[in-house]
Amino acid sequence: MRAILDGLYRASSAAAAVCLCVIAGLVLVQVFGRILDAALRALDMPIAGITVPSLNEIAGFLFVAATFLALAATLRKADHIRVSMLIKAVPLSVRRVLEALVLLIGSAIAAYAAYHAVLQVVDSIQFSTVSFGVIAIPLWIPQSALAAGLVVFAISMIDELTTVLTSGVPTYQAHEEAKSEMLQKPVITPEDAERGAS
Amino acid sequence: MGIETLAIVLGLAMLAALALGLWVSLALTAVAVLGIVIATSVPVGTVLATTFWGKLNSWELTALPMFIWMGEILFRSKLSEDMFAGLAPWMRGLPGRLLHVNILGCTIFAAVSGSSAATTATIGRMALPELSQRGYDPRIAIGTLAGSGTLGLLIPPSIILIVYGAATEQSIARLFIAGVLPGIMLAVLFMGFTAIWAILNRDKMPAHEPAIPLRERLAATGRLIPIILLIVAVIGSIYAGLASPTEAAAVGVFCALFLSWVSGTLSKESFTEALLGATRTSCMIAFILAGAAFLTVAMGYTRIPRELAAWIGVLDLSPYALLAALTLFFIVLGCFLDGISIVVLTTSIILPMVQAAGIDPIWFGIFLVLVVEMSQITPPVGFNLFVIQGMTGRNIFQVALYALPFFGLLVLGTVLLVVFPEIALWLPETMLSNR
Amino acid sequence: ATGAFAQTAWDMPTPYGDSIFHTANIMEFADDVREATDGSLDITVHSAGSLFGHPEIKDAVRRQLAPIGEVLISRLSNENPLYGVDSIPFLATSYDEARALWEASEPAIAALLEEEGLKLLFAVPWPPQGIYAGEEVTDAAQMDGVRFRAYNAATERLATLMGAVPTQVEAGDIPTAFSTGRVDAMITSPSTGVASQAWDFVSVYHDTRAWLPKNMVIVNMSAFEALSADEQAALMAAADEAEARGWAMSEEETGSKTDTLAENGMGVVEPSATLAAQLGEIGETMTNEWLESAGEAGQAVIDAYRM
Ligand code: NA
Ligand code: NA
Numbered sequence: 001m002r003a004i005l006d007g008l009y010r011a012s013s014a015a016a017a018v019c020l021c022v023i024a025g026l027v028l029v030q031v032f033g034r035i036l037d038a039a040l041r042a043l044d045m046p047i048a049g050i051t052v053p054s055l056n057e058i059a060g061f062l063f064v065a066a067t068f069l070a071l072a073a074t075l076r077k078a079d080h081i082r083v084s085m086l087i088k089a090v091p092l093s094v095r096r097v098l099e100a101l102v103l104l105i106g107s108a109i110a111a112y113a114a115y116h117a118v119l120q121v122v123d124s125i126q127f128s129t130v131s132f133g134v135i136a137i138p139l140w141i142p143q144s145a146l147a148a149g150l151v152v153f154a155i156s157m158i159d160e161l162t163t164v165l166t167s168g169v170p171t172y173q174a175h176e177e178a179k180s181e182m183l184q185k186p187v188i189t190p191e192d193a194e195r196g197a198s
Numbered sequence: 199m200g201i202e203t204l205a206i207v208l209g210l211a212m213l214a215a216l217a218l219g220l221w222v223s224l225a226l227t228a229v230a231v232l233g234i235v236i237a238t239s240v241p242v243g244t245v246l247a248t249t250f251w252g253k254l255n256s257w258e259l260t261a262l263p264m265f266i267w268m269g270e271i272l273f274r275s276k277l278s279e280d281m282f283a284g285l286a287p288w289m290r291g292l293p294g295r296l297l298h299v300n301i302l303g304c305t306i307f308a309a310v311s312g313s314s315a316a317t318t319a320t321i322g323r324m325a326l327p328e329l330s331q332r333g334y335d336p337r338i339a340i341g342t343l344a345g346s347g348t349l350g351l352l353i354p355p356s357i358i359l360i361v362y363g364a365a366t367e368q369s370i371a372r373l374f375i376a377g378v379l380p381g382i383m384l385a386v387l388f389m390g391f392t393a394i395w396a397i398l399n400r401d402k403m404p405a406h407e408p409a410i411p412l413r414e415r416l417a418a419t420g421r422l423i424p425i426i427l428l429i430v431a432v433i434g435s436i437y438a439g440l441a442s443p444t445e446a447a448a449v450g451v452f453c454a455l456f457l458s459w460v461s462g463t464l465s466k467e468s469f470t471e472a473l474l475g476a477t478r479t480s481c482m483i484a485f486i487l488a489g490a491a492f493l494t495v496a497m498g499y500t501r502i503p504r505e506l507a508a509w510i511g512v513l514d515l516s517p518y519a520l521l522a523a524l525t526l527f528f529i530v531l532g533c534f535l536d537g538i539s540i541v542v543l544t545t546s547i548i549l550p551m552v553q554a555a556g557i558d559p560i561w562f563g564i565f566l567v568l569v570v571e572m573s574q575i576t577p578p579v580g581f582n583l584f585v586i587q588g589m590t591g592r593n594i595f596q597v598a599l600y601a602l603p604f605f606g607l608l609v610l611g612t613v614l615l616v617v618f619p620e621i622a623l624w625l626p627e628t629m630l631s632n633r
Numbered sequence: 634a635t636g637a638f639a640q641t642a643w644d645m646p647t648p649y650g651d652s653i654f655h656t657a658n659i660m661e662f663a664d665d666v667r668e669a670t671d672g673s674l675d676i677t678v679h680s681a682g683s684l685f686g687h688p689e690i691k692d693a694v695r696r697q698l699a700p701i702g703e704v705l706i707s708r709l710s711n712e713n714p715l716y717g718v719d720s721i722p723f724l725a726t727s728y729d730e731a732r733a734l735w736e737a738s739e740p741a742i743a744a745l746l747e748e749e750g751l752k753l754l755f756a757v758p759w760p761p762q763g764i765y766a767g768e769e770v771t772d773a774a775q776m777d778g779v780r781f782r783a784y785n786a787a788t789e790r791l792a793t794l795m796g797a798v799p800t801q802v803e804a805g806d807i808p809t810a811f812s813t814g815r816v817d818a819m820i821t822s823p824s825t826g827v828a829s830q831a832w833d834f835v836s837v838y839h840d841t842r843a844w845l846p847k848n849m850v851i852v853n854m855s856a857f858e859a860l861s862a863d864e865q866a867a868l869m870a871a872a873d874e875a876e877a878r879g880w881a882m883s884e885e886e887t888g889s890k891t892d893t894l895a896e897n898g899m900g901v902v903e904p905s906a907t908l909a910a911q912l913g914e915i916g917e918t919m920t921n922e923w924l925e926s927a928g929e930a931g932q933a934v935i936d937a938y939r940m
Contacts, residue, residue, distance in 0.1 A: 017477045020263050027264075027448035031441045034815070037798075038440065047778060049798050053789075056257040056801055063260045063484070064251065070481035079478040080221045080485065081587045083578070083594060087219040102220045109224050109231075113250070116243035120251065123696065127749065129712065132688060134789050134801075136711035146251055179591030238644075245698050252689040257803055360805040365681040367652040369830035371808035439814035442806050498684045499644060501677065542683040546651050 005159055012152045013073030019066035019145075023059050026052045054135040061131075061142035068149025072156035078175035096168050103161040103170070110157045114150035121147050199236060205502045208233050212534060216578050223482075226489030226579070230496035237500040246492055253491035254484060257444060258312070258357055262483065264447030265311050267476035268454045269320035274468045275458030277425055278324030282332070284422035286407060287415040294396035295403070297334060297342050298389055300325050304346035305385040308353035310432045310450070312360070312443055314574050315483050318347030318585045326589060333404030337600045338395060340590065344582045344597060345604025346388050348571035351537065353381035355436075355443040358570055361538050362563045365545050373563045375626045380564055383614065383621060387607045395603075424457050482588055483581065487536070490579065494539035503531060503540075507547040517555045521616055524548065525569055525609075532573025536581060540570060561615075564622040568612045575601040641860065643676045647703040648687035653824070654882045655757060655848050656680045659703060662850075662875040669867035674860065676701065691851065695749050700856030706742065706756065706849050710787070714927040715741050718934055719758075721923050722791050722843045723916025725938070728884050731758050731845040737937035741930055742849075752857050754872040756849040757879030759822045760887035761842035765835045766818040771905040773912070782807070782819035790922070791820070791843075794915045808834060823890035832897040840891065841904050841912060845883075850875070 033050030040047045052058070074080050087098050123129075124140040131137040160170045199207070208229055215225035227246070234242045272278055281303075282296060289295045303321040311317050322343050329339040351358045354374035363370035396403055410418065432450045435441040441449050458464040497503050510523050531540050545566075552562050574582040575598060582601070583594040590597075615621055645663065649656050656678070663676035679685075685693045690702040691709065710717030718738045719725070725734040735756060743753040770776060773795050781797035783789035784804075792799035797818065802810040810816040811834035818835070820843060831838070850872070857865065895901045904912065924931050 013474065013477060016481065017473050020267060020473065020477055020480070023260055024264060024267075024448045024451050027260075027441075027445045028452055031435065031445055031449055034440045038438075041778075047798065051799075051801070054801075056803060059260040060255045060257050063263065064255045066263060066477060067254060067481050067484040067488070068250075070477045071485060073474075074478040074481040074485075075221075077478055079482050079588060080223065081482060081584050081594070082219050082221045082225075083216045084219050085593055085595070086217055098219060102218055105215075105218075105220055105228065106224050109227055112231075112243060113227070113246055116247040117250070119244070120247040123692075127692075127695070129692060132708050132711060132785060134783070134786050136786075142255070143251060146247075176591070240698050241696070244696050248685065248689055248693060248696070248698060252686045255688075258805070355809070364805055365650050365683075367650050367828040369808065369833060370805060371812065371833050372830065374809075436809075437813055442802075442815065443809065444806075495684060498679055504677075542681060546680050546683065549651070 005155070008152060009072045009076060009156060012069045012149065015145075016066045016068075016070035016073075016149075019062040019069070023062045023066070026055055026059060030055055054131070054133040054137070057131050057133040057135075057137065061137070061145075064142055065145035065149070068146045069152070071149050071153035075153065075156055075160070076171045076175075078172035078179065084176065096164060099164050099170055100161065103157060103164055107154065107157040107161050110150065110154035114147065114154045117143070117147035117150045201500070201502060201505050204233070204236060204500060205506075207236075208500075208502075209534065212578065222579070222584060223485040223489040226486065226493045230489070230493040233493075233496035233500050237496075240499065245495060249492045249495050250488045254488050258360070259484070259487070261311065261444045261447035262313060262316050263476060263480035264451050265313075265316035266319050266323075266480050266483075267472065268447070268450040269323040270472035270475045270479075271451065271454040271458055271468075272320075272425075272428075273323045273327070274472050275454070275461060275463045277428075277454075277457060277461070278328055280421035281324065281425045282328045284419050284425075287410050287418050290406070290409070292393065294389070294392040296329060296332060297338060297392050297396065300329070300339065300342040301346040301385055301388045301392065304343070304349050305353065305381070306429060308349040308351075308381065310429065310436075310446060311350050312355040312357040314348045314350040314571070315581045315585050316447075317350030318343060318582045319479060319483075319589070321347065322586060322589050332407075335399075335402040336590070336592075338392070338399075338402070340586055340592065340597055341600035341602075341604055342388065342392055344575050344586055344601035345607065346385065347582045347585070348574045348604075348608070349381055349384060351571055351574070352377045352384065352564070352567050354378065356567065358537055358541060358567055359563060362541050362545065362566060365542060366549055366559060366563070368559050368563060372560050372626045375629055376560050376564050376622045377567065379621050379625055380568070380611065380615060384607070384611050387611055388604065391603060391607055424461070428453050428457060479585075479588060483585065486581070486584055490536045490539060494535065494543060497535065497539070497543055503535075503543040504547055506531075507544050511547065511551045515555075517557060518616070520551065520555050521557075521565070524552075525612060528566070528569035529572055529576065532569065532580075533576045534579050535573070536579060537567075537570030537573050540573065541566060558619070558623060560626060561619050561622050565612065565615060568608060568615060572605055572608045575605055640672065641674050641864070643674065643700045643856070644679060644684060645676050645701045645703070646679045646682070646684040646690050646693060646699050648682050648690060648705070649703075649848075650681040653828075654886050655703070655759075655879070658757060658875055658879045658882055659850065661878065662871050665871040665874060666868055669871060670864050674864045674868065691751075694851055694853050695751055697853055697856065699853075701754075701850065701852045703848055703850050706847050707785075707787070710785070713745055714923060715745060715930060715934065717787060717923065718927070718931070720787055720844050720846050721916070721920050722762075722787075723841075723912055724920050725845065726761065726842040728758070728845070728880070731761075731847075732880070734938050735847065738934045741934055746851060747854070750854045751851045752854050754850040754852055754868070755876035755879070756847045757876060758845040758847045758883050760824055760883060760890060761840075761845050762820050762822055763826075763841050763843070764818060764820050764839040765826060765831050766837050766839070767835055769837045769900065769902055770818075770839060770908060772907050773915075776818070780815065780817045782810075782816050782821075787919070788820065790919060791915065794918060795911075804829075811835060822887075823894055824886055826899075827890045827893045830897075832894065832899050835899070837900040837902060838891070838894050839902055839904050839908075841909075843912070843916075 030052045037047040121140050121143045129139045212229045359373040363373050431453045432446050435449045436446050577594050577598040583597045586597045690704050693699050694702040707717045707720035725731045776795045776797040779797045780800040781792035782802045783792050783799035789799040800816045
């Protein structure tokens with residue numbers, strides 16, 4: 001089970017990363033098309049006119065996919081931010097209760113959002129909604145990525161909740177603490193201070 | 199429930215959710231659900247899905263992950279180290295030394311990027327570790343970054359000016375040009391403050407690095423060439439008509455990869471790490487944007503900002519009093535909403551009063567950007583705070599405290615803009631008077 | 634849940650800003666409704682996409698997120714070609730023709746909307762579309778290799794047929810795209826030309842009157858049926874008034890905004906005879922292509938229009 005879940009989060013985040021690569025790739029094709037045309041114009045030759053049709057829409061869709069598919073991995077690596085002052089200030093036993101509480105709320109919101117994102121896909125299929133641009137892209141395709149990302153996110157929230165309830169320490173805690181140590185080490189050593197004063 | 203009670207309940211709910219340790223994006227979403235449920239009978243879940251989809255599915259936003267990715271590549275490529283090594287000898291004599299790299303870096307990068315989050319993330323990713331390693335006080339390092347990162351919104355291109363221009367039918371070209379001088383003015387204010395701070399706080403500055411002979415200084419300066427090439431390529435691609443401001447971000451990624459390949463730091467491992475890091479940072483910011491957009495829609499349904507703005511309207515104030523009231527209003531709203539939301543929610547009510555008071559709409563756009571810049575560094579909802587917490591692990595209230603002087607400087611900048619409106623209006627009037 | 638007396642509060646998302654005459658017309662429509670119903674139907678206009686963005690508005694009304702909303706009809710043409718009939722270049726090139734085309738197409742469009750549980754209230758045209766370019770174009774041959782702004786399938790096809798290079802430019806990017814040379818020409822209304830202060834980057838406006846696209850106001854059928862008979866009647870009466878007022882505003886706007894273009898130093902020219910003939914031919918081609926995709930229903934609309 002653990003391996004399956006970890007695989008799911010990895011696959012989802014890899015898909016998100018691929019979306020970013022595709023955005024970059026498509027935009028670069030568009031830009032190189034312009035560079036080529038500029039060169040051909042300069043040489044008084046007919047232009048090649050290489051463009052990516054509907055690039056604006058496709059890139060927007062890929063950005064949505066990248067955002068939502070990365071949700072679970074971002075949670076586990078503690079890259080989603082929150083104010084953890086209170087959670088860090090209280091004794092460990094209270095902390096566990098608080099963590100469980102925010103994870104419970106988080107699971108509920110994530111599951112609610114995932115459910116409605118799935119309904120949105122169903123609605124788009126039912127009413128065959130399509131995009132507005134040069135290529136009519138059925139909206140259920142990019143919306144499925146949004147829904148899938150939220151479903152995986154909800155699973156990861158419930159997964160963390162289960163972990164806190166059973167063993168007590170969520171996956172993201174180690175990352176969160178590693179980050180707060182970054183840049184918080186004493187910055188000015190005594191030697192520095194001496195040298196600075198001289 | 200009356201609208202005042204509702205506003206207070208939602209404000210408290212937001213603070214409680216955040217204090218409890220709920221993730222910022224989810225806290226925004228939860229408060230939005232609460233607001234819609236209390237104020238209306240619309241199907242909340244459907245609004246949520248529609249908003250997440252509709253507001254994130256945007257061409258302009260695609261520049262955000264690209265710029266963040268570029269920053270991640272540069273951070274891993276030693277280019278950031280080169281930039282500091284190249285600048286250090288020249289900043290030696292200036293009080294505040296390398297702290298100015300934060301400000302200058304953000305100012306220059308703002309000319310490439312349209313958002314403050316991308317500006318802060320990119321420069322911060324390179325500058326903060328370097329400054330920390332060189333012994334600079336993290337509080338002032340973080341403060342300068344948080345403050346000057348907001349310049350991304352003012353110095354063109356600017357997403358917020360595009361939104362304002364589109365909502366109010368003002369020329370975006372004029373707005374962009376109008377943002378240039380106020381942007382430079384703020385950068386100068388920030389640098390001036392940093393210099394004074396450094397003079398007053400010599401004990402908090404790291405030891406002087408040994409003086410470098412001119413020959414070595416020039417050699418070190420050579421290390422700036424790659425980063426200058428990168429900036430020239432990105433800005434140049436826009437002005438040469440090869441890329442739109444959004445597309446230029448991907449050009450930046452390409453050039454950063456190329457430079458790190460040339461410098462021999464590009465490996466399969468560093469590529470993957472940078473890409474996954476960018477994926478997660480961009481996800482964090484975008485998901486907060488989604489939550490913020492949903493809260494904006496909820497605010498639209500509850501009519502809270504509309505009523506507040508209308509309430510200011512009936513006070514029938516003099517132009518200066520109106521601007522003072524609006525500044526206060528935007529600062530309060532800016533604590534809880536992000537800048538673009540403030541613009542779309544309120545311009546429709548506020549612009550008519552502003553125009554009735556005889557205030558130039560182009561000038562007002564720049565004024566609005568300044569107050570929106572403040573909102574980027576006020577807790578609990580401030581995107582620069584989120585980005586910097588993501589980078590340093592320091593919580594948003596700490597970061598906001600370090601950024602407080604820069605908030606003050608933004609207020610000072612706003613006052614200067616009110617007293618000398620030409621700061622915004624002189625350039626567009628001069629440059630675009632082709633008749 | 635707010636409000637002290639029995640009142641229906643409607644949120645109305647619209648895509649355009651307050652200074653656009655469509656929005657002004659809708660504000661007046663909302664006031665009329667409020668007045669006629671003694672405040673029992675209170676419509677709050679959320680302009681400039683502040684509640685839902687333009688792409689989301691139709692589905693938001695269909696899914697009852699907002700009971701009423703405004704959209705550009707031809708934005709839906711990827712869903713059904715019938716929605717694109719008012720944006721076929723050079724099919725209807727004056728207000729009279731546009732009105733005849735609307736009368737011919739309204740039943741078909743209302744029926745399409747009804748299938749989705751939507752009721753059509755009224756439609757108002759934009760001023761006719763003209764070509765903005767750096768210098769005067771008297772012959773389509775001059776368009777060869779010119780980068781021409783395209784934002785959907787129809788404008789892309791138009792650019793291609795003129796021999797230009799279709800170039801995607803988002804609305805907010807227009808000034809930058811022109812001033813940095815990513816695009817050389819565009820087709821849009823004098824309203825949009827004035828709004829983007831086109832004189833900053835182009836010098837000639839060709840009054841080609843290519844087509845008059847329309848915005849429509851739609852209402853969710855269940856929300857409409859939930860109103861009292863009096864409220865329904867008041868809403869329909871206000872809609873009729875808004876349509877009549879909107880058409881007049883549009884025509885007035887065409888004159889005043891074209892004048893504004895000229896006042897700001899742009900050359901406002903009638904298309905040359907050569908260009909007009911070439912554009913007419915392109916219009917014929919695009920009408921036939923549209924008929925192929927729109928099938929019998931489309932043929933019926935064109936037949937009714939040309940009768
Ligand atoms: Na900028
Ligand atoms: Na804020």
